[in-house]
Amino acid sequence: MTLTLADIRAAHTRIRDRIHRTPVMTSATLNEKAGAQLFFKCENLQKIGAFKARGATNAVALLSDEEAKRGVVTHSSGNHAAALARAAKLRGIPAYIVMPSTCPQAKVASVRRYGAEVILCEPTYAARESNAKSVVERTGAVFIHPFNDPRVMAGQGSLALELLEDVPDLTDILCPIGGGGLISGVSTAIKSINPEIHVFGVEPKGADDAAQSLAAGKIIPCTSPNTIADGLRGSLGELTFEEIQRHVDGIVTVSEEEIVHAMRAIWEVMKIIVEPSGAVAYGALVDGQLDVPGRRVGIILTGGNLDLDTLPWMTPATA
Amino acid sequence: MTLTLADIRAAHTRIRDRIHRTPVMTSATLNEKAGAQLFFKCENLQKIGAFKARGATNAVALLSDEEAKRGVVTHSSGNHAAALARAAKLRGIPAYIVMPSTCPQAKVASVRRYGAEVILCEPTYAARESNAKSVVERTGAVFIHPFNDPRVMAGQGSLALELLEDVPDLTDILCPIGGGGLISGVSTAIKSINPEIHVFGVEPKGADDAAQSLAAGKIIPCTSPNTIADGLRGSLGELTFEEIQRHVDGIVTVSEEEIVHAMRAIWEVMKIIVEPSGAVAYGALVDGQLDVPGRRVGIILTGGNLDLDTLPWMTPATA
Structure with a gap:
């Protein structure tokens, strides 16, 4: 495409x-x-x-009501995490954010402030991906990639x-x-x-x-x-x-x-x-x-x- | 008034x-x-x-051509100094800025960048005033007070x-x-x-x-x-x-x-x-x-x- x-x-x-x-x-x-x-x-x-507020807001807005009610998930230690948490809050749906445990507390706090559930994981890309996958399996949430x-x-x-x-x-x-x-x-x-x-x-x-x-x-x-x-x-x-x-x-x-x-x-x-x-x-x-x-x-x-x-x-x- | x-x-x-x-x-x-x-x-x-850019620009704009060509003077270690220097530069007239010798070099440099003449003096209010007065006597420049x-x-x-x-x-x-x-x-x-x-x-x-x-x-x-x-x-x-x-x-x-x-x-x-x-x-x-x-x-x-x-x-x- x-x-x-x-x-x-x-x-x-x-x-x-x-x-x-x-x-x-x-x-x-x-x-x-x-x-x-x-x-x-x-x-x-x-x-x-x-x-990052732009892309996350667009992605969340494009979900069907059926998809949206199951929520969204991503892994990010950066601005996409806060952006997706905020976008989910605006639509009133759950957000699950997988963040490396080495992430600064301020970043974790800012994601939680938007009401998202933070899942801390080992600071490797593999751990981030597998944790996000577990969330999808557990909740049916839609994975929103930070850029791709x-x-x-x-x-x-x-x-x-x-x-x-x-x-x-x-x-x-x-x-x-x-x-x-x-x-x-x-x-x-x-x-x-x-x-x-x-x-x-x-x-x-x-x-x-x-x-x-x-x-x-x-x-x-x-x-x-x-x-x-x-x-x-x-x-x-x-x-x-x-x-x-x-x-x-x-x-x-x-x-x-x-x-x-x-x-x-x-x-x-x-x-x-x-x-x-x-x-x-x-x-x-x-x-x-x-x-x-x-x-x-x-x-x-x-x-x-x-x-x-x-x-x-x-x-x-x-x- | x-x-x-x-x-x-x-x-x-x-x-x-x-x-x-x-x-x-x-x-x-x-x-x-x-x-x-x-x-x-x-x-x-x-x-x-x-x-401070606002007041200084207004004051300089209000000078008669006769006054303006003699330039402007003030004493300031702060934002009024740069504001008056810039306002004078925009009108193409001289500016004389009396600054305390204890003033950070960055502030002095920013005033000079606008082409103003900087007169360094002892860091007392009396020294600032007397230096400004000397400039007025020497050049006929118009004194622009920072606020009054x-x-x-x-x-x-x-x-x-x-x-x-x-x-x-x-x-x-x-x-x-x-x-x-x-x-x-x-x-x-x-x-x-x-x-x-x-x-x-x-x-x-x-x-x-x-x-x-x-x-x-x-x-x-x-x-x-x-x-x-x-x-x-x-x-x-x-x-x-x-x-x-x-x-x-x-x-x-x-x-x-x-x-x-x-x-x-x-x-x-x-x-x-x-x-x-x-x-x-x-x-x-x-x-x-x-x-x-x-x-x-x-x-x-x-x-x-x-x-x-x-x-x-x-x-x-x-x-």
């Missing part, structure tokens, strides 16, 4: 009353530094603090419709790549509306499986990720890889230093909080790695959830 | 193309916590990272017009008080448009000169401020005290703990950066000090400029 602009438009219509229309912010200081016009789509200001699901991909892509509505004459878009759900939706929307806009994926050098996969023409799993950008440590899915091959113009990889510089510049200059994964797209520009003179560049800031006690440039105060 | 709504409307028309129309943000989480509808006017996202100036007060009040346009049915507004420039403009605008809206000033317990002054019926200077909210350590001016007496319904004082709680809650939940002074208004609600059940409360977040290496809940990483 192939994701279409119609899927994404339908997703947007379906979810728009349950998400924030996030602002597109600009900064004269960062424009001057880049020698370009930058347009930051602030999904860090989205419900639950990340774009057309309903989720279409939901994420809805942010591109808003961005193009606000800034129709973009020349380029920079979008982080983790599992590829976001860039699948975004690139499908953008290329369907205006194929002349360049869509670049950005990923950490320490988790450059998308660059490797595109070069190899097949999915190369991310086996030993080494990056502060914890949202981008996963591998591509079959469905997302297909869309990436079809639509994405290139992948830029960024160093850990560039990620932290980007994050700090956004905090200092724009006065908004992005998590490391959320700052990666701007990492392609912050130290001049990608040169975009005079262009009009959309930059997707994907999320703002992180532990304020452990910032990359600080050590915690001793009690 | 008395500040009027007409002054504030004229200021808004004069400056609106040179400032951001800052967003009014809401948070379901913080609403639930407060048991009220909260509307955050995000002046931390304003040009130069603070509402009707042009500045009218400019700051323009944010209230935007807030009421976006949320016409507010019941209360919480506004920080330092020198009183902001609350003078805001309370004049609000009470002129709808006298039923309550306007509360909020200040640190460790710099509660506005509460003392209102109680005494005369200006009680803030002689030994003790607060993390460095933008609120000054005393009221004659002009601002007059407006505060006329329009403000009450003053709430907040503890240092409440200020830090408020700041951290805004960072964590709203994903935006406010400085301690900028979070003070929300400090009145964060621990339930002021009870506003079911009301619709405007909260002014005034600025987002602070050193990210010295957050109140962290110690700097050792090199």
